[in-house]
Amino acid sequence: MKNSRPQAANYFPRDRAWHPQAYAPGYKSSVLRAPQRPLIAFANTLSETTGPAFGHDLIGPLDNDLTLNFAQPGMSAIGERVVVQGRVMDERGQPVPNVLLEFWQANAGGRYRHKKDNYLAPLDPNFGGCGRTVTGDDGTYAFRTVRPGPYPWPNGPNDWRPAHIHISVFGHAFAQRLITQMYFEGDPLIPRCPIVRTINDPAAIDMLVARLDMDASAPMDSLTYRFDIILRGSRSTLFENRLEGN
Amino acid sequence: MTNVTPGPLYPFKESPSQTAGPYVHIGLTPNFCGIEGVYDQDLGIAMVSDKTRGERITVEGRVFDGAGTPLKDVLVEIWQADTDGLYNSPAEQRGTADPAFTGWGRCAADQTTGHFRFETIKPGRVPFTDGRLQAPHINIWIVARGINLGLNTRIYFEDEADANAADPVFERFEHKDRVATLIARGGNGKYSHDIHLQGPQETVFFDI
Ligand SMILES: [Fe+3]
Numbered sequence: 069m070k071n072s073r074p075q076a077a078n079y080f081p082r083d084r085a086w087h088p089q090a091y092a093p094g095y096k097s098s099v100l101r102a103p104q105r106p107l108i109a110f111a112n113t114l115s116e117t118t119g120p121a122f123g124h125d126l127i128g129p130l131d132n133d134l135t136l137n138f139a140q141p142g143m144s145a146i147g148e149r150v151v152v153q154g155r156v157m158d159e160r161g162q163p164v165p166n167v168l169l170e171f172w173q174a175n176a177g178g179r180y181r182h183k184k185d186n187y188l189a190p191l192d193p194n195f196g197g198c199g200r201t202v203t204g205d206d207g208t209y210a211f212r213t214v215r216p217g218p219y220p221w222p223n224g225p226n227d228w229r230p231a232h233i234h235i236s237v238f239g240h241a242f243a244q245r246l247i248t249q250m251y252f253e254g255d256p257l258i259p260r261c262p263i264v265r266t267i268n269d270p271a272a273i274d275m276l277v278a279r280l281d282m283d284a285s286a287p288m289d290s291l292t293y294r295f296d297i298i299l300r301g302s303r304s305t306l307f308e309n310r311l312e313g314n
Numbered sequence: 315m316t317n318v319t320p321g322p323l324y325p326f327k328e329s330p331s332q333t334a335g336p337y338v339h340i341g342l343t344p345n346f347c348g349i350e351g352v353y354d355q356d357l358g359i360a361m362v363s364d365k366t367r368g369e370r371i372t373v374e375g376r377v378f379d380g381a382g383t384p385l386k387d388v389l390v391e392i393w394q395a396d397t398d399g400l401y402n403s404p405a406e407q408r409g410t411a412d413p414a415f416t417g418w419g420r421c422a423a424d425q426t427t428g429h430f431r432f433e434t435i436k437p438g439r440v441p442f443t444d445g446r447l448q449a450p451h452i453n454i455w456i457v458a459r460g461i462n463l464g465l466n467t468r469i470y471f472e473d474e475a476d477a478n479a480a481d482p483v484f485e486r487f488e489h490k491d492r493v494a495t496l497i498a499r500g501g502n503g504k505y506s507h508d509i510h511l512q513g514p515q516e517t518v519f520f521d522i
Pocket of ligand 1: 232234335
């Protein structure tokens with residue numbers, strides 16, 4: 069009977085000391101939004117080890133080009149032209165192919181196209197701020213954008229977000245679902261940011277800092293930043309009944 | 315490599331999470347926040363079609379902070395089995411799920427009231443690790459400003475009392491009174507389910 073077959077538990081537990089703490093008072097918004105009771109753990113079931121799939125046919129030709137996907141014909145967004153590229157892998161170093169990545173960011177002046185953002189920097193009429201792509205068979209991805217500006221935000225008396233791109237990642241399982249942020253190598257605002265500092269381990273913060281890759285940069289066109297993303301790994305092995313792995 | 319080499323067993327650590335922030339809509343529901351013309355429509359807004367099999371249901375609710383204020387900037391994703399208990403996922407090995415039902419939905423809360431709402435179907439039952447059937451449930455993932463790592467919880471149904479009473483996940487609860495925080499109220503296809511991030515009614519969140 070198809071519905072009674074047991075399913076092996078298989079995703080590595082999340083290292084919750086490595087992730088930011090839910091309650092991080094330096095980031096004031098977390099104070100009333102952090103659960104206070106212990107999380108309840110149980111072995112992965114199919115509810116956790118399955119997840120939605122999005123095909124390459126979802127992606128339009130400009131979806132991964134934020135300089136053009138909101139621009140008027142013949143126009144493009146203002147700012148430092150940047151390509152972000154990297155690989156999505158799991159904790160075992162296996163590529164994670166065919167998964168949806170979604171990106172959003174402020175424009176080159178640090179302003180979001182959102183009615184809640186009233187920062188005095190101007191909107192760019194040719195920049196929307198969203199993009200998406202699906203990883204290739206080897207887990208690689210790339211998108212073109214402009215480098216977002218830093219922006220001030222109401223937290224402490226003078227807090228600024230470093231330049232960052234928000235990235236949402238689907239894995240192959242709902243248990244791998246992740247949203248994170250990408251920062252830019254050398255930005256002096258990174259160590260000052262209360263949101264960055266919700267992460268305790270400097271090695272974990274370093275994983276969110278994209279590196280300038282001059283060799284991959286296109287002369288007279290754009291700088292390339294390299295940003296690999298690691299999702300939870302799983303314990304599937306040849307000794308389990310799913311020989312093809314995942 | 316030998317087993318006495320110090321250091322991590324696996325080459326990488328998971329990328330640490332960061333909050334989705336207050337402008338998550340730009341990336342995940344751009345049409346909802348007025349960024350039109352980039353994507354045809356926002357993903358995950360329509361879960362059922364005429365062809366979807368199963369009992370139509372609606373689930374609506376709000377997410378409350380520790381001061382009792384609804385989150386108006388929250389984004390909720392759900393993931394559930396089809397009416398036969400099969401997931402529409404490449405990792406589903408037991409059979410083929412209803413092709414007219416992806417099982418995945420995404421909803422940005424109403425920016426005035428904080429309500430989320432899903433039109434979906436009642437999910438079938440899915441086995442636990444030992445093969446026993448779990449009670450029908452919808453898996454939820456919640457992100458927002460102030461939430462540093464997405465929160466995982468589930469929605470069960472008040473009118474599935476027998477299945478709920480035998481659910482293997484509920485068995486793990488030391489404090490049985492907390493089961494009630496996961497059970498959507500209602501029947502006849504209409505359910506309401508509020509989620510509390512803190513306080514005496516704090517919803518159970520899972521470390522999955
Ligand atoms: Fe931001």
